[in-house]
Amino acid sequence: MQLEYFHMIDRIVDLKVDEKTIVVEAQVPQESTIFEGHFPGYPLMPGVLLIESMAQASGWLQLGVFKFERMPILAAVKEAKVRGSVFPGDLMSIEASLTHEGSGYAMTEAKIRVGGKLRANSALTFTLIPFPNADMRGYMAKVAERVGFPQQAVSP
Numbered sequence: 043m044q045l046e047y048f049h050m051i052d053r054i055v056d057l058k059v060d061e062k063t064i065v066v067e068a069q070v071p072q073e074s075t076i077f078e079g080h081f082p083g084y085p086l087m088p089g090v091l092l093i094e095s096m097a098q099a100s101g102w103l104q105l106g107v108f109k110f111e112r113m114p115i116l117a118a119v120k121e122a123k124v125r126g127s128v129f130p131g132d133l134m135s136i137e138a139s140l141t142h143e144g145s146g147y148a149m150t151e152a153k154i155r156v157g158g159k160l161r162a163n164s165a166l167t168f169t170l171i172p173f174p175n176a177d178m179r180g181y182m183a184k185v186a187e188r189v190g191f192p193q194q195a196v197s198p
Contacts, residue, residue, distance in 0.1 A: 045074045050095040054190045055135070057106050062140035064103035066189070068095055070132045077130055087128035092162045093119055096152035099136040100166055104148055105186070106195045107140055108170065113178070114148060118167040126161045128154070134161070146170050 043050055056065040070087055077085035097116045104114040128134060138152040148170055154162040173179040187193070 043068045043071055045071065045076050045091065048094065049185070050091070050098045051102060051136075051189050054102060054192075057103070057192055057195065059106050059195065062103065062107055064099060064106065064138050066099045066102060066136045066138075068134045068136060070128060070130055070134065072130045074130070085130050087130075087132070089122075089124045089162070092124060092128060092154055093122050093164055093166075095134065095136055096122075096138065096154060096162065096164045097166055097168075100138040100140075100150035100152050100168065102186075102189070102191060103138050103140055103150065104168065104170070105182070106192070107143075109195060110179075110183070110186075111172075112170040113173050113182070114168040114170055116166060117147070117169045120149075120165040120167060122162070122164040124162045126156075126159060128156055128161050132156045141165075143170075 043052055050068055051066045052069055053067045055067055080086060080088050101114045135155045138150050141151055142149040148168045150166050152164050153160060
């Protein structure tokens with residue numbers, strides 16, 4: 043996880059396109075400037091970054107389901123709950139499932155677990171757009187390779 047660059051996902055563990063589900067992992071760094079202010083002496087992963095992590099897991103799921111043809115952009119956080127703290131060094135397991143798709147939008151439900159315990163969950167809505175340009179699609183293809191996205195799911 044590179045918080046400063048908003049690279050929240052380290053590894054895709056399981057992508058089931060037919061079932062429209064994904065499991066990813068994200069290792070919260072031990073050190074980050076974010077923790078200097080959140081909170082001094084008691085560092086916690088900010089809730090907004092937990093939501094971003096669930097959104098990115100959901101985004102990778104959609105890239106797989108839609109065969110890398112459309113780019114998901116977070117449009118709405120319908121519901122989000124932080125159910126427990128996430129600390130530096132924690133390994134987050136993030137699950138997401140696609141619950142609806144149509145008319146240029148998609149909806150997902152996502153959960154974060156640490157050590158098997160639920161820490162956060164959300165219902166998210168995305169706008170689906172064509173990739174804005176070849177550079178952006180190429181960049182995403184490189185990130186996909188880094189996180190272990192199944193290359194057969196990246197259409198030419």
